[in-house]
Amino acid sequence: MQRDVIIACDFKSAEDTFRFLDLFKDEERKPFLKIGMELFYAEGPSIVREIKRRGHKIFLDLKLHDIPNTVKKAMAVLSRLDVDMCNVHAAGTIEMMKAALEGLTRADGTRPLLIAVTQLTSTSEERMRSELLIDASINDTIVKYAQNTRDAGLDGVVCSPLEAGMVHEACGAGFLTVTPGVRFADGDVADQVRVTTPARAREIGSDFIVVGRPITAAEDPVAAYRRCVAEFVG
């Protein structure tokens, strides 16, 4: 899979999103975009269709986590949107992930890529132990969730770029690592905990970096996007 930068379009409306996307209209490289809960809940499926119509690849980041039957049916609905990638939480268990895969697969056997969140990049090992009562290291937890994800037949995981190398080691080079928690060396970390730079993400072996505020809140978003591409894709 070709390394790429995915821009997280965490906007409150279609209007704000299209104002942002218009900045990229002369870019040779059409950005791969992530639509998350805020934008999808505000605008519904029409925002996906319109962005798709403009020719962007889409990662629909809704992080499903529910009982297997509910996730299977919800995924069957999402499969009609024709996105390129969508996701669930690995904490929902192998059974739930298998149900998600079944729901997502269309009658003709095609489906978008399906990946699972291991531990959110805003979670520290300390909080995972003290609040979630997980009595293991965060790295062991991430590797175990990644192995569960692979065993369920999914295509890869969401983790920090810091963990991409160990996930590939445990699950194979072809198993995708889609990695938020990306900041420029001088950037504001905000609510993220397990972060690194686009250049370091490339060295560690991420397949995709997901970048939101370092691009969307930059004074010059196109320049920030180009910097990510230059550091990560080369």
Ligand SMILES: O=c1ccn([C@@H]2O[C@H](COP(=O)(O)O)[C@@H](O)[C@H]2O)c(=O)[nH]1
């Ligand atoms: O573990 C995760 C899973 C998803 N995300 C999402 O990625 C972006 C990151 O945005 P930044 O502004 O670059 O922090 C955001 O949409 C999250 O919902 C994540 O950060 N960590």
